[in-house]
Amino acid sequence: MNTFRNPILPGFYPDPSICRVGEDYYLVTSSFEYFPGVPIFHSKDLVNWRQLGHVLDRPSQLDLDGTPTSKGIYAATIRHHRGTFYMITTFVVSATGARRNFYVTAKDPAGPWSDPVWLPDAPGIDPSLFFDDDGKAYVMANRQPPAGQQYPKHMEIWLQELDVENGKLVGDKFSLWDGALKQIHAQEGPHLYKINGMYYLIIAEGGTGFTHSVTIARSETITGPYENCKMNPILTHRHLGRSYPVVNVGHADIVDTPNGEWWMVCLASRPYGGDYRNLGRETFLVPFEWEKGWPVVNPGKGIVELEMRRPELPEKRWASVPACDHFDSAELGMQWNFIRTPRGEFWSLSERPGHLRLKLKPERITDSVNPSFVGRRQQHMDFAARTVMEFTPSSKGETAGLVLLQNPDYQYRMEYGWSEEGSKLSLIQRKAGEEAVLASLPMTASKLYLKVEAIGQAYSFYYATEAEQWLPLVESADGTLLSSDVAGGFIGAYMGMYASSQGEHSSHAADFDWFEYVPL
The missing domain is CATH 2.115.10.20 (Glycosyl hydrolase domain; family 43)
Incomplete structure (x- = not known):
């Protein structure tokens, strides 16, 4: 049939x-x-x-x-x-x-x-x-x-x-x-x-x-x-x-x-x-x-x-959206969204051709603001999403990375940021507005590969400093906090690239060469 x-x-x-x-x-x-x-x-x-x-x-x-x-x-x-x-x-x-x-x-x-x-x-x-x-x-x-x-x-x-x-x-x-x-x-x-x-x-x-x-x-x-x-x-x-x-x-x-x-x-x-x-x-x-x-x-x-x-209509398939966006176009693909109306010139596809540049804004993704975030929907129960980022945090509050979110109070942030002890890569779980650092390790790298793989409600986070040389940061984190049943509201889970100076002024930016999303 x-x-x-x-x-x-x-x-x-x-x-x-x-x-x-x-x-x-x-x-x-x-x-x-x-x-x-x-x-x-x-x-x-x-x-x-x-x-x-x-x-x-x-x-x-x-x-x-x-x-x-x-x-x-x-x-x-x-x-x-x-x-x-x-x-x-x-x-x-x-x-x-x-x-x-x-x-x-x-x-x-x-x-x-x-x-x-x-x-x-x-x-x-x-x-x-x-x-x-x-x-x-x-x-x-x-x-x-x-x-x-x-x-x-x-x-x-x-x-x-x-x-x-x-x-x-x-x-x-x-x-x-x-x-x-x-x-x-x-x-x-x-x-x-x-x-x-x-x-x-x-x-x-x-x-x-x-x-x-x-x-x-x-x-x-x-x-x-x-x-x-x-x-x-x-x-x-x-x-x-x-x-x-x-x-x-x-x-x-x-x-x-x-x-x-x-x-x-x-x-x-x-x-x-x-x-x-x-x-x-x-x-x-x-x-x-x-x-x-x-x-x-x-x-x-x-x-x-x-x-x-199926309907009794001639089948008509369209070209699918490529799994990997290399940011080579003059405009963002239609799968990408901002949180609220974008204010200020905080993103660019032209300042460094072939890259999405996200400038560090003082706004945080944990507030009801327009943060420096470009994201897309989670569309499958099992998926893998990965990106490569060039970014060097150098002062208080500077951070950038990969975020999975349901809303400002329920999210995972895989952040590369600056602290008084030096730069570090962390996985932060935010649940009901309370944050917990699930993992943190010292890191000095100008280029970082970041990946999340989800098998059902088990979300695993990986990083690499060389292509395909993945190392676990946290495995099998609880994905249910990304559901509206836990977080409330009417929306589905999003994921994407994020940069913030967390209340401070910064002239720095994070460059993302590509972002790939594939069902597993």
Whole structure:
């Protein structure tokens, strides 16, 4: 049987949204405090995806200064209407601050995308766009019911017309879905569709953790009333137990193919080494069929599987991202991100051609700042990542190296730094904000090779002063602290290159010749 493997986007790619334009499919995911924001992908067969870039790739579009971890850009929706692409999302300013909804537009999904059109009277999170047959546009998102919440996280889904010409909401807000009807919490992630003359509303319920689910309702008119599907939830894994290999399935968007197939993209996670999800929430693909006007997901099974039948579409593979980035290009590869909006000229690919130069900034990666860090997602349970660095620490606080992190308070730092006793290479474990030096040894080398290998939740760190002459620094360190189950939040583990002068001024830099990431 012709099959594919889930997830279609491994690693931290949550809250997928999809649209089709002819025979082309476009998909976006949330990005939280990482910059650039909202990665965008393109596919011809729904299985093989290539990244086109990021929707929010300019500071004028995305100011993440001071944004706490797991805040920033929440779930995004992508839609296409009359030659224009639209991406709408929420910027969560802080843990208790405003939720600010906005959208951007582009003629080419690869960009450039416009600066944000803010919708100040659009409450809640996870906004979506819908364009009706009569040309009218609508925005929907969640909010607390105007009459008040009847239980914790009780939300409703609202709808309001959007004046696209002037970029503002007009008319009344309508309540489409009130969680009081079913006593399920955290109603969010709405998407609206018109299929065979009926309006279908898909939402996420139950929170984005173990009890996550996909539910659906329908109506003959866009403002309702909406009929609840008696088969709800149409997709969840909460009944399968925490040891099932795919958990917290939910937050779906749907698309049809030119030959009449229907598919759903959703988020889910793959726990390993116990109830730990270092890879974060990933993007999965699952088929569904219509029966008596309602969708039946993966008929006969009703769940998302790691191996599934392929769509009946011609296979189209793209050139894969090289395992080793030699930093020979004029721009950083699309797999790389900064933490928050990059401020200052702290990185360069041109000052020393063929190298990524990271200048030492006073900012630390343990604070909610923009540190001198360039990183990428962990995408596999078993992997090896290595780099070579040229750096000579020479004064107090100067350090550079390889970092694996979940957030500012949960991370491993393999640092080459300066101390009063001289330069040394250390592995520092940071857990719940408390640091422990797991290993430290005197080191005098202008060039250092650094490597981490993970087999499940055992992360081993190695170093070398000559190519391929690896020596252990620490083996089998506990990787579970890189999971959101230990660290909290909504993101997956990252790794990358880091340099800091730790509160002091420094004119020095660390040069990285290459960075390699390979699954094992």
